[in-house]
Amino acid sequence: MSTTAPKLIRGYEVVIGLENHVQLSTVSKIFSGSSTAFGAEPNTQASPVDLALPGTLPVLNRGAVERAIRFGLSVGAKIAPLSIFARKNYFYPDLPKGYQISQYEIPVVQGGKLDFFVGDRKHTVNLTRAHLEEDAGKSLHEDYHGQSGIDLNRAGTPLLEIVSEPDMRSGAEAAEYARTLHALVMWLGICDGNMQEGSFRCDVNVSVRKPGEPYGTRREIKNLNSFKYLLQAVDFEVNWQIDEIEDGRKIQQATVLFNPDTGETRAMRSKEDAADYRYFPDPDLPPLVIAPEWVERVKGEMPELPAVMAARFESADGLPAYDATMMTQSLATARYYEAARDACQAPKLVANWVMGEISRRLNAEEKGIEDAPVKPATLATLIARIQDGTISNNSARQVFEALWTQGGEVDAIIEAKDLKQSNDTGELERILDEVLAANPKSVEEFRAGKDKAFNALVGQAMKATKGKANPAAVNELLKKKLAG
Numbered sequence: 001m002s003t004t005a006p007k008l009i010r011g012y013e014v015v016i017g018l019e020n021h022v023q024l025s026t027v028s029k030i031f032s033g034s035s036t037a038f039g040a041e042p043n044t045q046a047s048p049v050d051l052a053l054p055g056t057l058p059v060l061n062r063g064a065v066e067r068a069i070r071f072g073l074s075v076g077a078k079i080a081p082l083s084i085f086a087r088k089n090y091f092y093p094d095l096p097k098g099y100q101i102s103q104y105e106i107p108v109v110q111g112g113k114l115d116f117f118v119g120d121r122k123h124t125v126n127l128t129r130a131h132l133e134e135d136a137g138k139s140l141h142e143d144y145h146g147q148s149g150i151d152l153n154r155a156g157t158p159l160l161e162i163v164s165e166p167d168m169r170s171g172a173e174a175a176e177y178a179r180t181l182h183a184l185v186m187w188l189g190i191c192d193g194n195m196q197e198g199s200f201r202c203d204v205n206v207s208v209r210k211p212g213e214p215y216g217t218r219r220e221i222k223n224l225n226s227f228k229y230l231l232q233a234v235d236f237e238v239n240w241q242i243d244e245i246e247d248g249r250k251i252q253q254a255t256v257l258f259n260p261d262t263g264e265t266r267a268m269r270s271k272e273d274a275a276d277y278r279y280f281p282d283p284d285l286p287p288l289v290i291a292p293e294w295v296e297r298v299k300g301e302m303p304e305l306p307a308v309m310a311a312r313f314e315s316a317d318g319l320p321a322y323d324a325t326m327m328t329q330s331l332a333t334a335r336y337y338e339a340a341r342d343a344c345q346a347p348k349l350v351a352n353w354v355m356g357e358i359s360r361r362l363n364a365e366e367k368g369i370e371d372a373p374v375k376p377a378t379l380a381t382l383i384a385r386i387q388d389g390t391i392s393n394n395s396a397r398q399v400f401e402a403l404w405t406q407g408g409e410v411d412a413i414i415e416a417k418d419l420k421q422s423n424d425t426g427e428l429e430r431i432l433d434e435v436l437a438a439n440p441k442s443v444e445e446f447r448a449g450k451d452k453a454f455n456a457l458v459g460q461a462m463k464a465t466k467g468k469a470n471p472a473a474v475n476e477l478l479k480k481k482l483a484g
Contacts, residue, residue, distance in 0.1 A: 006169035010242050012208040015215055016174045016234065017166035020181055021159050022191045023135065023199040024067045030134050030158035031058030031101065031285075038197050042140070046152035052097035057284050060085075064158040065288065067190035068108045068132055069298045071160060074188055074305055075127055077112030079295050085132075085285040089278045094137035094150050102161075104279040107131035108288060114164075115307065116180035118172050120322045125177050126165040133159050154198070160190070166205065166215065171234035175227045178202050182227075183330045187306060195225040202230055206237045208245070216241070217251040221258055221265055233258035237265045309334055317347035326355050332370045343380030346387060353379055357400055374403045381410040389470050395419040421470045428469055432477055435460045446482060454478070 032049035049056045087099040109130035137152040185191040202224040207216035256265045306328040313324040327337040340350045445453035
C-alpha cells in the first residue's frame with residue numbers, strides 16, 4: 001500500500017481487493033487434451049473429460065503448473081511444495097460437471113506482492129494467493145430467437161486465479177494494479193492478455209468504511225474486461241454504497257454486474273461464502289507435488305523480470321525510478337526504449353519522448369507501442385538532431401508530427417520544412433544588438449534584478465530569428481551583451 005494516508009471520498013475510506021482470472025497460454029486444457037484455441041464452432045472442443053462423463057478421469061497439464069510457478073517466482077511468492085485440488089460445488093448451465101476443479105485450502109502460489117505507480121507515487125499491493133483451476137463454459141444470449149445457448153468449448157481451459165489483499169484505496173489504484181498485473185503475465189508469456197476474448201478478467205471487491213472502523217460489507221463486481229470500465233465501475237459502486245449508508249440502509253453482500261452503456265452497477269445475486277460451495281478434495285486428482293529442482297529449472301528459463309530490468313535502467317542508464325518503471329510497463333515498451341537508447345546514447349531523452357509524445361498518441365489511438373509509426377531508429381535520429389543543435393525542441397515536435405502522420409525521414413522533413421537552427425554567430429550578434437536597442441525598458445529591468453526581463457528579451461530574439469536561432473546560443477550571447 002501507499003505510505004501516505006488514503007484520500008477519503010465523502011468522508012469514507014474505500015477498500016478494494018481484486019481477483020483476476022488469467023487464462024493460461026497452454027495449447028490444451030488443464031485436465032484434458034482438448035484444444036484451447038479461441039473462436040471454434042460452439043461445442044467442438046469439449047471432450048468427455050471436460051464434461052465429466054462416466055468413466056473419464058482428469059490428468060493435470062504440466063504446462064499449466066509451470067506457468068503458475070513462473071508467476072509465483074515473478075512476485076516473490078512461496079511455491080507450495082504440495083498443493084491440493086478441490087471440487088467447488090455449484091450448479092449453473094455452463095458448468096457441465098456440477099462442480100469446478102479448483103484449489104482452496106492449499107493453493108500452488110502463496111503470498112507475494114506487486115509494485116506499481118499511480119502518477120509518480122509508488123504503491124505496493126500484497127497478494128493472498130494464486131491458484132490453478134478450470135474455466136466454465138459460456139452462456140450465449142444473442143441470435144437465439146429469445147433463447148439462450150451454451151458453448152462448452154471454454155470448459156476446462158486452465159486459469160490462474162490471482163487474489164490480492166484488500167490493499168487498494170481508489171479506483172485509480174485498482175486500475176493501475178490491474179494494468180501492471182496484465183502487463184506482467186504477458187511479459188512472462190503465461191497469458192496472451194486478450195481481454196476481449198476473456199483471457200484476462202477482473203472481479204473487483206469493493207466496500208467503504210469510516211476511517212478507523214472495521215471493513216464494511218463488500219460487493220463483488222464481476223467480469224470486467226477493460227481497465228476503463230474497471231475504473232468507472234468502482235467509482236459508481238463507491239458512491240452508490242455511500243448513498244445507501246447515508247440513507248440509513250445496510251449494504252448487502254452481493255455479486256454485481258457493470259453496465260458500460262449506463263455506467264452503473266446492478267445486483268445479480270446474493271454473494272456466496274466459501275461454505276456455500278462445499279469444497280472437498282477432488283478424489284480423482286492426487287496432491288500436486290512440486291520439487292525444488294522443478295522450481296529451479298523454471299526459474300532458469302524465465303526472462304529478465306520488469307523490476308530487475310527497471311533496476312538495471314536506473315543503475316546503468318541513470319534513469320529516475322519512475323522513468324525506469326514506465327520503460328518496463330511492457331516488454332514491447334522495454335524493447336523500444338532499449339533500441340532507441342542504443343542508437344542515440346541518450347537514455348533520459350528517449351524515456352521522455354516515450355512517456356510524452358509517444359504515449360499520448362498511442363493512448364489517443366488505442367494502439368500498442370509495437371504499432372507506433374515512429375520506430376526506435378527514427379526516434380533516435382530525431383533526438384540526435386536535437387543534441388547536435390540541428391533543430392530546437394519546438395521544431396522537433398513539428399518533425400515528430402510529420403513522422404507520425406505521414407512517415408518519411410527525419411533529415412528530409414527538416415529540410416522540407418526549413419527547420420534547421422541558425423548557428424551563424426555574427427548574424428545572431430547583429431540581431432541581438434537590434435533586440436537590445438529596441439527594448440531598452442527590458443534591459444533596464446534586467447539590470448535592476450528582474451529575471452523575467454531576460455526571458456522577454458530571449459523571446460524577442462527567437463521571434464526575430466523566426467525560431468531558427470539556437471536557444472542555448474541566444475542565452476549565452478545575450479548574457480554576455482547584458483553584462484558588458
